[in-house]
Amino acid sequence: MKIVVTGSLGNISKPLTTELIQKGHQVTVISSSNDRKAAIEALGARAAIGTMEDADFLAQTFTGADIVYVMETLKSDAFFDHSLDVIEATTQIGRNYKEAIERSGVKKIVHLSSIGADKGPGLLRFHYNVENILRELPEDVSIKFMRPVGFYYVLYQFIPMIKQQGAIFSNNSLTRKTPWVSPLDIAAVIAEEIEKPFEGRTIRYIASDEISGADIARTLGEAIGKPDLQWVEISDEQMVDGLLAAGMAPQTAKGYVEMNIPVRDGTLYDDFYQHKPVLGKVKLTDFAKDFAAAYQQNQ
Numbered sequence: 001m002k003i004v005v006t007g008s009l010g011n012i013s014k015p016l017t018t019e020l021i022q023k024g025h026q027v028t029v030i031s032s033s034n035d036r037k038a039a040i041e042a043l044g045a046r047a048a049i050g051t052m053e054d055a056d057f058l059a060q061t062f063t064g065a066d067i068v069y070v071m072e073t074l075k076s077d078a079f080f081d082h083s084l085d086v087i088e089a090t091t092q093i094g095r096n097y098k099e100a101i102e103r104s105g106v107k108k109i110v111h112l113s114s115i116g117a118d119k120g121p122g123l124l125r126f127h128y129n130v131e132n133i134l135r136e137l138p139e140d141v142s143i144k145f146m147r148p149v150g151f152y153y154v155l156y157q158f159i160p161m162i163k164q165q166g167a168i169f170s171n172n173s174l175t176r177k178t179p180w181v182s183p184l185d186i187a188a189v190i191a192e193e194i195e196k197p198f199e200g201r202t203i204r205y206i207a208s209d210e211i212s213g214a215d216i217a218r219t220l221g222e223a224i225g226k227p228d229l230q231w232v233e234i235s236d237e238q239m240v241d242g243l244l245a246a247g248m249a250p251q252t253a254k255g256y257v258e259m260n261i262p263v264r265d266g267t268l269y270d271d272f273y274q275h276k277p278v279l280g281k282v283k284l285t286d287f288a289k290d291f292a293a294a295y296q297q298n299q
Contacts, residue, residue, distance in 0.1 A: 001066040003194065006030045006052065007073065009039055011153060011183035012112065012190070016069065017045050019191045030061060052093045058100035065104070067194055070097045071112035072130060079256075082249045087126045094130030101137060108142050108198045109134065110190055115149045115179075115205065116268050122259030123252070135201060142198035148186045148206040149179040149272065150263070152287040155216065159291075159298050167217075167230045171239035171257060173264045174214050174231050179207035179272065182287060185280025205272050208280040215284065223288035224295045236261065 003020055007013030008031035017040075020027050027045040031037070032052075040047040050057035052072065062068050072093040078086055101109060111134055113127050120128025134143055158168045172178075185208045193204065211219075213231035221229025234242075236257050243253035262268035 001194075002026045002028075002064060004028045004030065004048075004062055004065045004068040005045075006069060007071045007112075008033065008036055009043075010073070011151075012071070012187050013069075014043075015184055015187040016190055017043055019187065020194065021045060023191070023195070025194075028061065028065070030058075052096060055096040055099045055103075058096055059103040062100050062104035062106050065106050067108040067110065067198075068101070068104075068106050069110045069112070069190060069194070072126065079252045080247050080249060084249065086123065086249075086252050087129070087255065090126040091129040091133070094126070094133045097130075098133050098137060101134075101141060107140060109137075110144045110146060110193060112186075112190075113145045113147050115147050115272055116259070116262070117145070117147055118271050119262065119268065121262050121268065122257065123255040124259050125255070139200075143201050144193050144198065145201070145203045146186070146190055146193070146206060147203060147272075148181045149269075150181065152180055152182055152208070152282075152284070155220065155287075155291060156294055158220075159295050162224070162226070162229065162295070163298070166226075167232050168213070168220075169232045169234050169238075169242065170213065171234055171236050171260050171264065172213055174233045175212050176264065176266055177210045177212045177215070178263060178266070178269065179210050179279075180284065181206055181208045182280060182282030184282050188280065189277075203275070205275055205277045206280065207272075207277060209283045210279070211284050219284050219288050220291055223292040 003025050005013050005017050005027055017027050017029055021044040028048050029040045029045045030048045034049050037047040048061045072090045078084055113131050116124035117127040117131050186206050189206045217229045217231035221227050239257050240253050
């Protein structure tokens with residue numbers, strides 16, 4: 001099949017592209033960077049250089065595809081851009097996808113959404129927005145909404161904190177176990193869904209492990225040679241103050257903390273546990289090896 005993959009060579013799109021090519025599919029990878037062209041072609045895919053903000057480019061690239069995998073992302077420093085409305089900017093990408101899908105005539109879509117897309121708290125509001133925008137497409141367009149939980153790689157943000165303050169400070173719970181996921185397991189599930197029949201609008205949750213803040217601190221601490229590493233639960237106000245001190249845009253910092261509140265009390269996962277998936281292969285102990293390597297490299 002002819003498949004278009006958005007997300008360049010990111011944490012999900014690269015392993016997804018690799019697996020799809022190994023299965024014999026013709027893959028086009030969208031990237032905003034011409035510097036990625038050679039690496040994309042080295043995988044055996046075709047590179048399409050353009051942006052998610054360009055609906056004309058998207059429509060042209062989607063035309064002729066059997067299936068399109070769409071995801072939304074912003075520049076790496078978007079959370080620290082005080083002039084950017086993160087939710088609106090990401091929601092606009094969803095509108096661009098809808099327009100491009102309609103104009104291209106593609107009928108099978110896999111969309112990377114998120115846990116919480118049914119509620120949309122805080123920064124997760126854009127996932128709620130984009131799902132509903134895509135649901136406005138004609139009924140003959142089948143959509144598979146992939147809803148992964150919290151990504152392991154978010155934990156990399158704690159490296160400077162551990163080095164400078166000797167602990168992990170978060171407004172998330174110390175003791176409540178919540179689901180986390182590896183991008184490798186997400187890619188595997190998406191590749192699986194691409195080869196299954198498409199019919200209507202479906203939702204699939206994706207998770208790899210269920211762990212608490214205490215589990216994270218203990219596992220990561222052991223991996224980096226700090227077995228006494230602690231997860232310190234702080235207030236929402238303290239969390240906002242810390243994010244602002246780090247330079248995060250005020251509106252984004254507020255949305256980040258609001259997103260964590262239903263994580264802490266567990267209500268974010270109501271629908272997840274009603275449709276709980278089989279957990280993936282990559283556990284926190286596996287990720288801890290990558291975390292330790294990144295920790296050592298961060299001087």
